[in-house]
């Protein structure tokens with residue numbers, strides 16, 4: 021899984037950097053890819069209960085971009101998660117009684133979307149690593165690193 025990720029990244033970076041230098045000055049199909057850390061915060065209307073999340077974006081470039089940017093076709097500018105109609109619901113559907121049991125509704129709530137995606141992948145990778153560890157197979161390389169699953173690892177106490 022890791023190797024194809026790397027080569028895809030290589031191709032993408034060339035595309036991104038290439039188009040940025042060649043068509044600089046045009047804004048329509050130019051995309052700036054944030055490197056380093058992106059600070060993820062709740063939408064403005066929400067009073068945060070937890071500290072903001074420092075998300076190491078480029079650390080995740082070992083993965084296919086489409087793991088997260090799942091609506092991206094590859095030839096247009098990437099939209100934010102809170103684009104209208106995507107994950108822009110600011111209140112828990114359980115609280116408001118809307119779609120508490122309907123996963124298609126629940127995922128519109130930004131917090132559910134982030135938690136499912138972020139924690140979901142880190143947990144799944146741990147599960148796979150654990151399975152390998154317990155399989156008694158001879159491993160030819162180290163198990164891949166995974167990400168945090170505990171609350172304060174992502175939302176450190178302020």
Ligand code: HEC
Nearest residue numbers: 051052053054080081083084085087088098099100101102
């Ligand atoms: C592990 C998940 C994940 C992966 C993998 C990932 N990204 Fe992101 N990316 C994010 C998140 C989360 C944001 C912040 C989105 C927001 O602010 O709504 C973001 C933001 C962006 C933005 C800025 C969007 C905007 O308008 O603010 C761009 C461009 C982007 N990513 C490009 C890429 C590219 C290209 C790749 C692959 C090389 C990639 N991302 C891989 C999660 C990811």
Ligand code: HEC
Nearest residue numbers: 073074075076079083087088137138141142165166167168
């Ligand atoms: C598809 C899988 C996947 C998704 C989705 C994902 N991650 Fe990760 N995350 C990883 C992997 C793999 C690593 C380990 C990368 C490494 O250290 O090389 C990681 C590492 C991290 C780390 C630790 C980085 C470090 O330097 O130790 C943080 C923090 C993190 N992720 C936060 C997030 C957040 C926040 C989101 C959601 C916006 C997210 N991740 C979504 C796979 C994922």
Ligand code: HEC
Nearest residue numbers: 060061062068069070072073134138139168169170171174
């Ligand atoms: C892998 C990283 C990650 C882990 C682990 C995680 N969260 Fe989050 N959480 C996020 C992201 C990303 C958001 C969306 C951005 C934001 O609102 O700060 C979020 C949003 C929230 C919000 C809504 C915003 C707010 O501050 O009120 C709450 C509450 C929350 N998380 C609580 C928790 C609790 C409790 C746990 C442990 C059970 C937890 N989180 C574990 C990444 C994580």
